[in-house]
Amino acid sequence: SQTIHQWPATLVQPVGSPLSLECTVEGTSNPNLYWYRQAAGRGLQLLFYSVGIGQISSEVPQNLSASRPQDRQFILSSKKLLLSDSGFYLCAWSVLKEKLFFGSGTQLSVL
């Protein structure tokens, strides 16, 4: 069966510090991978998606970046966090676009 792992569950970081959130998927090959951010009043905002290794589409120009070094690994990064980067970050995967499977999320607080 397919599973998605996302860590850490919670993270408190100072402004200006770097960020690395990792997501891995098991039990499937060549999935589409997604990073969403959930902030109060803004719903689920698509940040990045990837249809294959090294292929990243960015939806929101900001100080975040994403990488897909392996087929089932998706990493969200920042060199310098801003206060506005606080939120609930969700990784998701799909094989067919018709159903997204979400991870358990990372609650990021930038102080």
Add this chain to the structure above:
Amino acid sequence: QQQVKQSPQSLIVQKGGISIINCAYENTAFDYFPWYQQFPGKGPALLIAIRPDVSEKKEGRFTISFNKSAKQFSLHIMDSQPGDSATYFCAATKDDKIIFGKGTRLHILP
């Protein structure tokens, strides 16, 4: 630019009542319209979905109504139960991109 507009932002319904959440989209290229349900502290999970060539889809107490000409679709929850209290998101899909609405926080009164 908000491609999928969802309303209301919050909704309170009595147990046994009908909960209705509405969404509107702008891009006619969207070809799949799912609804996701999210409980606090969890990731969203697919609830029900519809394609634009169908006007209605029903699964148990959940029904999607789709109006292609108006570019609108809605979720109806019949006989609403306290366990349905959650945040609901509509979404629209084009190619590999899945765009969500801002969500509706639904509370069912016992």
